[in-house]
Every structure is written in structure tokens, then in C-alpha cells.
Amino acid sequence: MKRIIACLMLVCMLFATFCGAAFAEGEDAVQSALTAAQSMSNEELYEKAKEEVAAGAQLNFYSTTSFAEKAADNFMAAYPELAGKVIYAEIDDGETYTILQNTIGSGVENSADMALTQNGSDLRTFMLDEGLTYSYFPDMYKDVVPEEFQSPAVVTFIDSLFIYNNTAGDIGLTNVWQLTEPAWSGKVFFKDPTNETVNINFLIMLTSPEWTERMAAAYEAYYGEPWASDEYESASYEWIDKFLANVNYTYTSASDMAKGIASGAGGNLGLFVFSKLRKVDEADRGNLTVVQFNNEVEGFSGFMYNVYATVAKDTECPYTCALFINYLLGEEGFAGENSWNSSQGYYSPNSSIAKPEELEDEAYDYWSDKLVFEDADYIYDNYADVFEYIAVRVGN
Amino acid sequence: MHEKKLSHRMKAFFSKPSNILLVIFLTVLFVLSVLPLLTMISNMFTVHIGTEKKLLRLPEGSFTWNHFQRLFPVSEWSVVNFWKPLGNSFVVAIGAGVLGILIGGTVAWFITRSNMKYKKFISAVFVFPYMMPAWTLALFWINVFKNSQVGGGNVGMLESMFGICMPEWFVYGLFPMVIVIALHYSPFAYLLIGGILKNMDATLEESATILKAGRFKIIRRITMPIVMPAILSTFLLIFSSGFSSYTVPVFLGSAVKTFTLSTKMRALINAGYQGQGYIIAFVSIALGCFILGLNQWVTGKRKSYTTVTGKSGQVSLVDLKKANTPLSLLLCAYVLFFAIAPLISFALESVIRQPGNYHLSNMTLHFWIGTEASAYETGMISGILLNPTMWKALGRQVLLALIVAMIVGTSGMLIGYSCVRQRGSRLSRWVESMAFFPYLMPAMAFGTIYLAVATSQGFKFLYGTFALLILVASIKFLPFASRSGINSMLQISPEIEEAAMVVGVPWWKRMVRIMFPIQKSSILSGYLLPVISVMREVALFTLLVPYARYLLTTMLFSFNETGYSQYGSAVTLLIVLIIILINTLTNKLTGASFDKGIGG
Numbered sequence: 001m002k003r004i005i006a007c008l009m010l011v012c013m014l015f016a017t018f019c020g021a022a023f024a025e026g027e028d029a030v031q032s033a034l035t036a037a038q039s040m041s042n043e044e045l046y047e048k049a050k051e052e053v054a055a056g057a058q059l060n061f062y063s064t065t066s067f068a069e070k071a072a073d074n075f076m077a078a079y080p081e082l083a084g085k086v087i088y089a090e091i092d093d094g095e096t097y098t099i100l101q102n103t104i105g106s107g108v109e110n111s112a113d114m115a116l117t118q119n120g121s122d123l124r125t126f127m128l129d130e131g132l133t134y135s136y137f138p139d140m141y142k143d144v145v146p147e148e149f150q151s152p153a154v155v156t157f158i159d160s161l162f163i164y165n166n167t168a169g170d171i172g173l174t175n176v177w178q179l180t181e182p183a184w185s186g187k188v189f190f191k192d193p194t195n196e197t198v199n200i201n202f203l204i205m206l207t208s209p210e211w212t213e214r215m216a217a218a219y220e221a222y223y224g225e226p227w228a229s230d231e232y233e234s235a236s237y238e239w240i241d242k243f244l245a246n247v248n249y250t251y252t253s254a255s256d257m258a259k260g261i262a263s264g265a266g267g268n269l270g271l272f273v274f275s276k277l278r279k280v281d282e283a284d285r286g287n288l289t290v291v292q293f294n295n296e297v298e299g300f301s302g303f304m305y306n307v308y309a310t311v312a313k314d315t316e317c318p319y320t321c322a323l324f325i326n327y328l329l330g331e332e333g334f335a336g337e338n339s340w341n342s343s344q345g346y347y348s349p350n351s352s353i354a355k356p357e358e359l360e361d362e363a364y365d366y367w368s369d370k371l372v373f374e375d376a377d378y379i380y381d382n383y384a385d386v387f388e389y390i391a392v393r394v395g396n
Numbered sequence: 397m398h399e400k401k402l403s404h405r406m407k408a409f410f411s412k413p414s415n416i417l418l419v420i421f422l423t424v425l426f427v428l429s430v431l432p433l434l435t436m437i438s439n440m441f442t443v444h445i446g447t448e449k450k451l452l453r454l455p456e457g458s459f460t461w462n463h464f465q466r467l468f469p470v471s472e473w474s475v476v477n478f479w480k481p482l483g484n485s486f487v488v489a490i491g492a493g494v495l496g497i498l499i500g501g502t503v504a505w506f507i508t509r510s511n512m513k514y515k516k517f518i519s520a521v522f523v524f525p526y527m528m529p530a531w532t533l534a535l536f537w538i539n540v541f542k543n544s545q546v547g548g549g550n551v552g553m554l555e556s557m558f559g560i561c562m563p564e565w566f567v568y569g570l571f572p573m574v575i576v577i578a579l580h581y582s583p584f585a586y587l588l589i590g591g592i593l594k595n596m597d598a599t600l601e602e603s604a605t606i607l608k609a610g611r612f613k614i615i616r617r618i619t620m621p622i623v624m625p626a627i628l629s630t631f632l633l634i635f636s637s638g639f640s641s642y643t644v645p646v647f648l649g650s651a652v653k654t655f656t657l658s659t660k661m662r663a664l665i666n667a668g669y670q671g672q673g674y675i676i677a678f679v680s681i682a683l684g685c686f687i688l689g690l691n692q693w694v695t696g697k698r699k700s701y702t703t704v705t706g707k708s709g710q711v712s713l714v715d716l717k718k719a720n721t722p723l724s725l726l727l728c729a730y731v732l733f734f735a736i737a738p739l740i741s742f743a744l745e746s747v748i749r750q751p752g753n754y755h756l757s758n759m760t761l762h763f764w765i766g767t768e769a770s771a772y773e774t775g776m777i778s779g780i781l782l783n784p785t786m787w788k789a790l791g792r793q794v795l796l797a798l799i800v801a802m803i804v805g806t807s808g809m810l811i812g813y814s815c816v817r818q819r820g821s822r823l824s825r826w827v828e829s830m831a832f833f834p835y836l837m838p839a840m841a842f843g844t845i846y847l848a849v850a851t852s853q854g855f856k857f858l859y860g861t862f863a864l865l866i867l868v869a870s871i872k873f874l875p876f877a878s879r880s881g882i883n884s885m886l887q888i889s890p891e892i893e894e895a896a897m898v899v900g901v902p903w904w905k906r907m908v909r910i911m912f913p914i915q916k917s918s919i920l921s922g923y924l925l926p927v928i929s930v931m932r933e934v935a936l937f938t939l940l941v942p943y944a945r946y947l948l949t950t951m952l953f954s955f956n957e958t959g960y961s962q963y964g965s966a967v968t969l970l971i972v973l974i975i976i977l978i979n980t981l982t983n984k985l986t987g988a989s990f991d992k993g994i995g996g
Contacts, residue, residue, distance in 0.1 A: 255959020
């Protein structure tokens, strides 16, 4: 009996070693393929992608943005031999990393080959640090995309802006510290940051040294004296505390917030995703004013976050993934029919792609000194401390 | 000698079909229900990737007490993330449990024991709120009562029509949460309590009447003790559902910063505090277990709840006299408002372009039958009825509901039979408890655990498959059917089956020819309840579907979350209509339905 058990254990160990080695080999192959893909032209990648598809692979990609589905349709139209082989799966922002973490590398059928995700800190924490997904960035765009957006590759920026209901006239918001005053209690709308990662990241970014300084300057500009406090660690922490005390969480989605503020009480202000204005009925759209298009705001006018593309370590179609990322970074993918560039509030990291003039929006550069930009490294290092500070205030 | 004795004992034990069933169910339930629970418990003591790993500076998978140390000792963190939400969850769960039983029980009594008018209508329509996903009722509540004085100042139907503005506590917070959850689950109380009231031996009440007992005394001393198991079961079901409800508190509580444990659980898990999130899930399971224990203690103490003895007489109906018409009209108004009005509201919301504007000029059928890309950036290329994705999702949902109902309904009936026949034995108690266990697990935690199971070695073939959804839904919704099975079997006197045994009727024939026909309505409700539950379940499937539009309900939740409210209303209406259709078809084909099950 003991012999049989010993033999069985040996077989299992050999099997496990074999599987492990085969799996590791697969991961190495993906990484080598992505490295090779960096310097290839789109035509060369297309040839490789056709081979992958012919071998039975299909590109399953997960995304939280519905525009990605349109981009996939356009991609398949541009590369007809990949038709039907790019499968889009929409997942909820909150569950993104739970699903990816459990499925990538587990060997399950139809798990993600690549993912378009927001929240760079979580991407690093759950995916890149754990080796579940890899970064890929093509050489052909290295000159037109700033280096900081290349690893992991940013495929689009999205901004959230202060937008208000103008039916009661101008709200006169010129300094962010106004929003900490009792007059704004219950009149400023923001999605619960403990359930919305990009919102919490924005608040965490405010505690960075650069923003602490800027918040202190805005404080001085508003109150006429330098910021000082025994109670708070910095001006940013005080702003977060008092701002969250005034926040109203009535709307649980950005689209509802856009529609609700447009049809709600005059003077209500929201900090929500700019692109959601497209979901407001035309009859109500005139009720909304983007504060920044009206006047400058001391402090900031909103925040900007990134959507990243990474490739799963166990994909069977690394070249197809690479071709798709190239497509999203290029003019055809980003500015194609019904793609990101057709809406307000999406900006390409590719500096050669301009925002259409007919849209009431500005280029990415315009926003650079007006919004709080996501720094994934800062958030990664400070997430836990600041999250707890914020979570306590949201629940109080 | 000893071996021979044992073999005889085994033979005697397995000669009873109920024992064989109990052993089979014990094994299956242990693997599918207890093991996931153990996985969850181990997660409460483990360091996870991400925030925990970074904060604790320990390798992933290490043992830690930290999650408990953060969550339980009183601190700012624990008050906000645990103690305060715990209090709110208690208020919601107990309030909804009591109110649900009061509403459902009262209506059940009027339908089964009085000569109330319009029974057929009330009985048929009263169960509608249970067919709607709970959060859609919450949205209905908001749509009706929101006003210019609260929330975002958006005008709701009540203010728009009558200029009435309800106060904030009425529109948002604990009060509407209790009401909405109670309304959603009151049909459950109605079904369970009504089923027993209908089958109750009328001679008991008649004897009391002959002995000159007053109507109130009869209810208190005879009716109440008989329906007590159903009341306790219902309370347990509503309490657990209310306690772990996620979507209703999100929609009704966020505006006034009222959070419950389930909303905190999700926030903590998503923020990387998985250990603390799982502890919260465990707390709700533990509380459910406490009530389950209480339920068993009470039903175990009073051994006989037999209401069908084979010698039942005519049910005597209480004459409501002058109060009949006003009471009947009141109840009609109630069901019209809470059962019909939401459907009208969903229909209206699905055809208006601009929120709050109900003028004909603002109406469109685009969201139903639109064929071209809309200017509203709908995210879909056509109206839901012309959209192949929607039809596929609908097909999957219906198929899933039917398969799960077959599995769960049959299992529930067999569990009910075996547990009741072996009542008092340890095996019976274990199976009864284990069959109920999945109900106590918050759907979201259940989904998370099964995601981990389906992606671990040996089970990978399950992930992203329809089979996984069948498996998970079958386990999660088994409690409905097992409670229904146990309750119905409790009412059948063993003498009926024993009489058949004496004349040598085989077991399967006794089940098919005697047990099932006697309690047909109760048992069929054990089949119908999982259909409804699957047709409107979201949280359980969110993590397990390969993509958001795989099932109709996950698609609906995605619509509501992303602000496609018109599509959301259209899909909700469609779901309710399909459930009504299934209920009607069951009625036509088998003569049974929810309402027929208890009177009407």
C-alpha cells in the first residue's frame, strides 16, 4: 500500500513539475512575443495575428468602458481576417481585479487575454506585481506618447469635472475651498469614493506634496491667511474632511448624476465624468455648465485618470493583443467612427491625435494645470493610509 | 458478532428510503455548501494580495488576526465600518422581517379565512413585488417620492401630480429600506403562512367556537401556534435577505449616508480589505444561524404541526360583515399601489426621453424597438426587443431558471420528506441545517467564493460555463425549496403514508400518488420560488458570468449602474412579465400557481 502511495505521489510531483514548467514556458513565450511585437509594423503583426487565429486563438478582452466595444468592431473591420475573433466582455469597475486576479493564469477557458482597466495603483498591485499581466508598448508610438504613459500603456485619459445646474444662475465657484463651507452642505454631488476607485484615487492624490502645497495656496487665496491647523495633517486633509462632510451621495452612477443634476435643483454641483454629458437628454443639456468653461477655479476644476491596456500572461494570442493596442493608440482606433474621440472627456495619450473642434472640449494639454492627475506610484505607496482616512469620513 | 450486529443495523438503516436520501444530501451539501463556507472562514485569517499584503508586510496567504483586531475593538474605523452599519442592518432586517410577516400574514389570513371580496385579484397580484428585483422596487420608491426638497431636488411622481413633498427620512434611509424589503418579501410570508392556513384542519377552530372561545382567542391560541413554523421560517428568510441585501441600501441609503454591513462588505473587499469583508459576511451568517437555531428549537419543542390528517373538514370563513367592502377596497388599493403601479412606472420610464417629463411629446419607443444608433448614446445599437444580445441573455436566464427549478424543487421535496420522516435524528437536523446554510451566506460572498473555487486546480473546467451558474444557483436557492418541502411535509400525518405501507405500496409510488398530490400547491411553490429567484438574481451571478450582458439580470444591473435607466425599466418590465407568464403557464398546465396554492 505504502509503495502504491509513494508511486502515486511521485507521479503527481512529476506531473506538477511538468505542468509548472510548461506553464512557465508559456509565460516566457508571451513575454518574448510582446518584446518582439514592439518593433514590428502593423502589417507584420497582422500576419502573426492571422497565424494565432488560424491556430484557434481568439482575443477575449475585458473592459469597463462601452466605447471599447465599438473600438473592437472597428478593429475587426480594419483587419477583416480577425472578424469574430475579438470578444469584448464588459465588467463592472469594482469587480474588475477580482475577476482578473482569479482567472488569469488559472487556465480556465475564455479568460481574459488583455484588459483595459482604470486605477493604475490596483493594476500594479493586483496584476503587474503578481506577474498576471504584462505591459506592452509599441516602438512606433514612442515619440508621440510621453514615456510616463508607456509602461503600462495608457490608451485613453478620462476627466471628471465640476459641472453645475445653471437654472438658478452662476454659482460663482472660483475656489475649491468654497465647497467646504456650510452653504454647500448637501448641494455638491460626488460618487461614494469607497465604491468608486477613481474617486478615491483623486482624493489620495490631493495628499501628495505637490497638491498639498497647491491646496494651501488656494486656502490662502480664499481666506486671506496661510493655512495652519493642529487638527489636520495638511491643508489637503482638511479639505477632504470638510468636502466629504458636504457631499451628497444621492446618485450612484455618473450618468444618473449628470441626468439628475441637469433636471434637478438649480445651483447643484457635481464632480463627475465629463463624457456622461452625452447621456443627458438634449432638452436638459443646456441646464449644465462646466465650471472651467465659465471661469478659472483656484485649486482645481476636476481630475483626470487613465485607462491602461495590459496583456494576460497566459494569452494564446500576444501578437493579436499587440496589434489591438497599436490600433487603440493610433488615429484609426482612437478617432474612428463612434470611438473615444467622438465624445467629450476622452483624450488620447498620442499627441498627434487632436480633439475634434466641434466638441465643447479642449485638448489634453489644456487641462494639465487645471486638473488633479493620477500618479499611480504615489497612490500605490499611500493608498492604505489615506483610504482609511477617507473611508471613516464617508461613513460618518 | 459485533460486525454482524453492525451489518444488521446498517441494513435496517438503509432499508428506509428517507435515510438513503439523507446520506446522499448530507454528502452533496457538505461538498457544495460547507466547504465553500470553510474557504470563507480561512479567508478571515489570511493575508491577501494587495492592500493587506502591503499594510501588514506579510506574504500572501500568511495567518493573521489583524482583520479581527481592526474590525471589532471600538475605534473610529470599526465604528464606521462595522458597528454603525451593523446597527443599521439589524434595524433593516428585523424591521423588514416583522413588517413583512405582518403584511403577508394578514393578507394570507384575509384570503384564506375570511369572506373578503376580490380574493382572486388580490391573491394574484399580491405576489408581484416578489417577482421584481428588490432594487427595482427601491427605484420605484425613489421615482414616486423624490422631490425638490430632498436628494438632488429632482421632482418625483407624487410631487409632480399632487405637489406633495415627503420628508427626507421617508424618501431615503432606514425607513424606506425596511418598507421596500418588507414589501418585496411579504409575498413570501403570504405564501408560507397562507399555505398552512389553507390546509389547516378547520375542526380545531370549530371546536373552539363550540366551546365559545372568542375570535381573537382562537387566533392567538389555535391559529398562531399552527402557523408558528411558517412565521419563524419566514422571519428567518426575510431577516437573512434583509441583512445581506446590498442593492436596496445602496439606492436608498447613499443619499443620507446610511450604510449597512453588506454595503461595507463590498466596499472593503473592493478596497483590498478582503479579510474584514469576509468577517462581515461571516457575521451575517452567524446571525442567520442563531435565528435558524431558534427556529429549530421552537419547532422541535412542539412536535406536532400536523394540519393535514386525512380527516379534515370544511374550512369555515370568517364573515367580515360591514367591514368587508372597505377592507377589500383598502387591500385592492394596497396591491394596486405596490404591485401594479411599479409596473406602470417601469412602462412609463421605459418610453420617456427626458427624466421627469411625462408628456406625450417626450415619449419614444426607441428603447424597445429603435433600430438605429440613437443620439442618446445608448450603448446598444437598437431597442431591447430588436437586440440579439438581449434575446440571448433572456434565453439563458429562462433556461437557467427552469433547470435550477427542476433540480432545486425536486431536491427540496425529497429533503422535506426525509427530514420530516426522520425528524429528531441527528442526520435529519444536519441535512436540514445544511440545506438552509447557503441562504445565510450573502449572495455576493457566495459568488466570490465560487469564483475562487471555479478558478482553482481541479475545477477550472467550470469557470465561465453555464453549468457553474446552474450549480451555484441550485445551491443558493435550495433553502427556499427545502423550507417549502419541510413545511408541507410537516403537515402530512405519517399515518397516511403508513397506511399505504401496510398495503405494500412502494416508496416511489407513495411519493407520486400520495405525498405529492396532497401537498401539491406547497410543493409546486418549491419549484416556482427558484424560478422567480433565478429570474431576478444579480449579486450571485455578477462575478460568475463571463461578461455583464450574459444574463438578463446582470445586463439590467449594468444598465441601472451606468445610467441607461430607460433600458433598465424596459428589461425590468420584461422580467416581471415573463415571471407572470411562467406562473400563468404553470397554472394552466398543472392547476397550481402561487395564488392558487393558498386560496384565491
